[in-house]
Amino acid sequence: MSRAFRYLSSPALRWALPTLILLAAGGCGSNYADTQARVDTTPNTLTPPLRKLNPTPTQAYEIRLTLSNASDLSSTADGKSPFTVVEGTVQFDASNGARCGKSNALSGHVPSLSSHEPFRLSRISATEYVGTIYADMLLDENYYGREVCHWTLTEARVALRARPDIADTRFVAGLPAKKVLAGGTQARYFWKGYYPRFENGQHADYGSNQLDAVSADKRGEFFTVTLTARKIAGDSQGK
Numbered sequence: 001m002s003r004a005f006r007y008l009s010s011p012a013l014r015w016a017l018p019t020l021i022l023l024a025a026g027g028c029g030s031n032y033a034d035t036q037a038r039v040d041t042t043p044n045t046l047t048p049p050l051r052k053l054n055p056t057p058t059q060a061y062e063i064r065l066t067l068s069n070a071s072d073l074s075s076t077a078d079g080k081s082p083f084t085v086v087e088g089t090v091q092f093d094a095s096n097g098a099r100c101g102k103s104n105a106l107s108g109h110v111p112s113l114s115s116h117e118p119f120r121l122s123r124i125s126a127t128e129y130v131g132t133i134y135a136d137m138l139l140d141e142n143y144y145g146r147e148v149c150h151w152t153l154t155e156a157r158v159a160l161r162a163r164p165d166i167a168d169t170r171f172v173a174g175l176p177a178k179k180v181l182a183g184g185t186q187a188r189y190f191w192k193g194y195y196p197r198f199e200n201g202q203h204a205d206y207g208s209n210q211l212d213a214v215s216a217d218k219r220g221e222f223f224t225v226t227l228t229a230r231k232i233a234g235d236s237q238g239k
Contacts, residue, residue, distance in 0.1 A: 057134035068224040100149040167201025
């Protein structure tokens with residue numbers, strides 16, 4: 001593996017999860033209402049849900065995932081697409097978490113407040129998937145008796161695996177809130193050598209946002225995941 005590629009494939013620290021994750025649901029429903037019902041009623045033996053979903057969100061955005069230069073990737077589990085598992089997650093952060101969150105009585109430390117909510121991506125073709133997210137998916141409320149927590153959209157993120165096997169590589173790409181709200185787009189490049197899995201498996205690849213350090217004759221060794229946002233008319237059922 002070239003030195004240039006090792007640099008490109010190093011996971012960026014900004015992808016690390018915040019200190020406190022309020023609740024990450026384990027699956028995706030067929031629509032927004034189904035997702036809300038499952039998230040609110042699923043028992044959590046560790047901590048109770050520390051956020052509430054908006055029953056009537058209106059700020060809807062379509063997230064479109066497009067694969068490029070991936071025709072030579074072949075999943076043994078599905079002849080229709082290189083990836084049989086395509087998952088979406090929306091990250092929200094409380095902009096005033098230090099003031100509204102629950103502080104540690106001993107240290108006084110207040111962790112950042114984040115919530116990672118799933119959204120469904122439907123396959124349109126072997127190289128295209130579409131889903132809907134809501135910028136107002138979470139309710140601003142006083143969760144800790146200190147002051148109202150104000151949630152803001154941070155990022156829409158996707159993770160792809162060749163097969164349901166958790167040992168297969170997870171290819172992760174994201175679209176920051178600024179680009180989501182502006183109807184923007186962002187491409188991420190991934191080395192095909194990690195497909196469908198790398199060495200002992202359970203590897204996550206966060207790719208690179210450019211291939212400038214890769215020689216022209218090697219760029220065919222990368223496939224591209226492009227995420228594009230588009231504002232759409234919202235409704236409470238996510239249709």
